[in-house]
Amino acid sequence: xxxxxxxxxxxxxxxxxHFGSKWRLYVAVLDGxxxxxxxxxxxxxxxxxxxxxxxxxxxxxxxxxxxxxxxAARLILHQLTxxxxxxxxxxxxxxxxxxxxxxxxxxxxxxxxxxxxxPLLAAFTIVSQSVWFAxxxxxxxxxxxxxxxxxxxxxxxxxxxxxxxxxxxxxxxxEEPI
Amino acid sequence: xxxxxxxxxxxxxxxxxHFGSKWRLYVAVLDGxxxxxxxxxxxxxxxxxxxxxxxxxxxxxxxxxxxxxxxAARLILHQLTxxxxxxxxxxxxxxxxxxxxxxxxxxxxxxxxxxxxxPLLAAFTIVSQSVWFAxxxxxxxxxxxxxxxxxxxxxxxxxxxxxxxxxxxxxxxxEEPI
Numbered sequence: 001x002x003x004x005x006x007x008x009x010x011x012x013x014x015x016x017x018h019f020g021s022k023w024r025l026y027v028a029v030l031d032g033x034x035x036x037x038x039x040x041x042x043x044x045x046x047x048x049x050x051x052x053x054x055x056x057x058x059x060x061x062x063x064x065x066x067x068x069x070x071x072a073a074r075l076i077l078h079q080l081t082x083x084x085x086x087x088x089x090x091x092x093x094x095x096x097x098x099x100x101x102x103x104x105x106x107x108x109x110x111x112x113x114x115x116x117x118x119p120l121l122a123a124f125t126i127v128s129q130s131v132w133f134a135x136x137x138x139x140x141x142x143x144x145x146x147x148x149x150x151x152x153x154x155x156x157x158x159x160x161x162x163x164x165x166x167x168x169x170x171x172x173x174x175e176e177p178i
Numbered sequence: 179x180x181x182x183x184x185x186x187x188x189x190x191x192x193x194x195x196h197f198g199s200k201w202r203l204y205v206a207v208l209d210g211x212x213x214x215x216x217x218x219x220x221x222x223x224x225x226x227x228x229x230x231x232x233x234x235x236x237x238x239x240x241x242x243x244x245x246x247x248x249x250a251a252r253l254i255l256h257q258l259t260x261x262x263x264x265x266x267x268x269x270x271x272x273x274x275x276x277x278x279x280x281x282x283x284x285x286x287x288x289x290x291x292x293x294x295x296x297p298l299l300a301a302f303t304i305v306s307q308s309v310w311f312a313x314x315x316x317x318x319x320x321x322x323x324x325x326x327x328x329x330x331x332x333x334x335x336x337x338x339x340x341x342x343x344x345x346x347x348x349x350x351x352x353e354e355p356i
Contacts, residue, residue: 074258074259074261077255077258077259078259080252080255080313080314080317081252081255081256081259081313083252083316083317084317085317085320085321086317086320086321091320091321094321095321095322098321098322117340118336118340120318120322121336121337121340124307124310124311124318124337124340125307125340125341125344127310128306128307128310128311128314129302129303129306129307131310132302132305132306132309132310133302133306135258135259136258136306138261139258139261139262139263139264140298140302142263142264142269143263143264143269143272143273143276144273144276144298158296158299159299159302162295162296162299162302162303163303165348166303166344166345166348166349167344167348169347169348169349169350170343170344170345170347170348171344171347172347
């Protein structure tokens with residue numbers, strides 16, 4: 001709290017005065033971030049084109065969001081490690097994300113561009129890979145060590161393309177794989 | 179520390195006596211879990227059959243590991259939120275996982291069952307979805323709310339099948355998708 005109020009040029013009581021409590025400040029910050037994320041995902045989902053392209057733009061929206069807010073991934077993971085559901089304003093924005101992804105998945109199934117799939121599962125695949133990369137990417141070189149060649153200077157662009165490939169191929173209509 | 183030593187029927191000094199410090203106890207617990215995980219993944223990777231089937235068994239190994247150790251996902255996420263690389267014994271076991279997955283990905287590319295892909299990216303896709311589900315599954319009903327129908331009684335089996343589908347389809351050899 002001291003670090004936050006100092007960075008804001010305010011006194012220690014400012015958080016209580018403006019937000020009511022430390023918890024409510026946390027909820028306000030989380031809510032602000034997730035509202036922006038939901039807006040980006042809704043905009044990507046509403047673009048024209050075939051469903052696989054719109055899914056790829058949703059993945060791009062996630063990567064752009066985390067590039068703009070590198071601290072957001074750790075905040076979201078922190079929510080998960082608490083083991084209790086996020087506060088209601090955060091839930092409302094997470095549901096906006098689900099609704100936007102669900103619309104694309106349903107359009108794609110109708111047009112036979114995507115296989116019919118529970119939208120929550122499609123959302124799960126997009127969200128898990130995007131958040132995980134945002135949280136873990138700074139640790140990847142240490143984890144990969146000498147096992148793997150480096151993935152190139154622009155790791156983020158490489159992984160974004162990979163996640164886009166896996167999502168579109170993984171959800172594409174077509175033959176059963178082996 | 180009090181809770182841990184009490185559960186072990188030991189006195190408060192036992193951790194320092196046996197492990198040297200609280201940090202070293204943490205490292206030992208993390209290392210023990212990741213050694214088991216690496217063993218399960220290596221066994222799945224070493225099974226006979228086509229590469230897509232072996233990838234599916236690796237996904238199953240992750241889900242079985244987290245079913246046996248529900249607390250492990252939060253411990254791993256906690257590592258990520260620290261923002262510093264895991265301690266060396268943990269890294270060694272994470273690299274065993276990467277090596278096992280890389281072998282399957284290379285066999286699959288050689289046999290043209292999988293498209294040629296950087297093994298680290300394939301591992302990323304498998305690990306991110308598996309750990310995310312283990313950490314988030316108890317929160318999914320609250321997040322999905324009224325947006326989605328429930329995914330059935332055995333959520334874990336449904337998601338395991340879905341992740342297996344996405345991984346095998348997403349990495350399969352074949353036509354470029356739309």
